[in-house]
Amino acid sequence: MPKYDVTKLMYVRSESDRLINKLDVDDYRVALMKAARTKVRNAIKTAFTAAKTNETYMARMNAAERTAFINIEPRFWPQGSLAYGTQNMPSHTPPQQIDVDDGVYLPIEALRDKPIVLKQVFFEIVDTALKELAVLENWGFDDQKSTCVRVELDAVTHLDVPLYAIPIERFDELQKAMGRAVLSREAVTDDGDINLRALLGEQKVYLALRERPHWKESDPIRIQEWFEGEQKIFGSIFTRTCRYLKAWRDFNWFKGGPSSIALMICVWETFNDRKTKFYTDSEALLAVARELPARLEAGVKNPVAPEETVFPRDLDDIEFNSIIRQTTLFSEDIRTSLESGTSRLGVVETMIKHWGTRVPHRADWVVSASSATAAVVTSTPAEPQPKPEIETMRSGTEFRSG
Structure with a gap:
């Protein structure tokens, strides 16, 4: 049994002056991010419509590629911490920034034949559209990222736009399923809205890369669905613990350190291995901190794709040992x-x-661990974690807010 409990320093329901509150992104910046995301989506949709009559693009494609391209209509899906409900205000700004990720999903034929021309055209369309938008909005623009296009809204916030491809035959199935979605309880959220993650199921999704290899199997929707499932099982204390670990990382590394997804998986492993529930944030934090070095050193695997190593990845021995x-x-x-x-x-x-x-800096908020646990056990259960905002892939129109 630990001696002290620090939950009151980190989180107290109905209070707004604890660590978790200091990590929250303010309402103004949330509105800024949402407005920017809408502008980005509209610019991309408009650019794809115009590109279908652009002879410069069409001349670079064979007949099959032109047919596939003309039928493409981009879809969008938010991903990363904004979708998970784990987004924090960075500790050091700059150089740290709030990262907003918004995936563009495109139906494309014959992925097995490596449609390199289409991939290059995709990047050119999105690069050009967002570069023009960045000029209009006075944003920064970066097309040097391997997996995405980035616009910097200001010194504190950037928006990354990765490009994904869904095989056309699977996309056709998705389109038909969308028409049947209202008849399927499996594909409807608690609020009655179409849940396109359920419709995608196990279908393969590919991430476009600027250099070779041109396509990489990668499906962020699956990891998001997994994480949200664990949130329902373990409750808001699980989400907060993930945020504490990310905030610790941001404070101690201006750049680098364990990735957010690696930390979130380590937190989940600790919760999942626990035979009894955590009653306080302090109890959960202590358990995670106790096990974190060994979990990282052993390597962290993607829970929805166990063959994929999440940590260490792209680290040399010096950086790994330092972490x-x-x-x-x-x-x-x-x-x-x-x-x-x-x-x-x-x-x-x-x-x-x-x-x-x-x-x-409140020593009076540090209490004995036994009294803290006893108080929680006898108190009213905490309210469930609000669901993060989700939008439709088709339009990006917000239909639920957390």
Whole structure:
């Protein structure tokens, strides 16, 4: 049994001055991101419509590619932390930025034959459209990313637009399923809206890469669906713990460190391996911190594609070992502080050491672990985590807000 509980420093329902509140992105910036995303989607849809009568593009394609291209209508799906409900305000801005990811999904024929021309045309259409939009909106523009196009809304926020392809035969099935969706309880959300993730099911989705290989099998919708399923199982304490770990990473690494998805998977593994529920945020954080170094060192796999290594990925030995050392120090500090700390003030100072001054300097909010757990067990259960906003793939029109 730990000695201290720091939940009151991190989260108290109905209070707005705890660590979790300091991580929230303000309403103004959320509105800015949504408005920018709508403009980006509209620019891409308009560009694809115009490109179908552009002879310069058409001359580069064979007959089959032209037929496929003329029938393409882009779809959109938000992904990443905004979709998961795990988005934080960065700790160091700049260089850190809020990352908004919005995938463009395109039906395309004969992926097995590597339609390189179509991929190049796709990037050119999106690059040109967003470059022109960036000039109009006074945004930054970056077309040097391997997997996406990026527009920088300001010094704090950027929007990444990766391009995905759905095989045309599977897309036809999707289109037919959309027509039947209202008849299928499986494909309808709690609010009665079409759930296109359910319709995609196990269909393969491919990410376009600027260089070779030209296409990579990658389906962010599957990992999002998995994560949201775990949120329903473990509740809002699971989501908050993921956000605490991401905030710790952002405070300790101006750039780099364990990826967000790797940290989220490590949190999930700890929750999943637990035989009893976590009653407090402090209890969950301690368990995750205790196990984090070993989980990272052993390697983190994608839970929906176990053959894929999420961490370490694209790291050399020096960077990998540095991350493990930093994570081990974090683990030892949290364990020592919460399990055998000598003072409440010392516990607060340890928290500030690893999360910065967004942790309230309130030693009186550090309590004994036994009393904290007892209070939660006898209290009214917390309200479930609000669902993150989801939009339709077709138009991007918002039909639910969390």
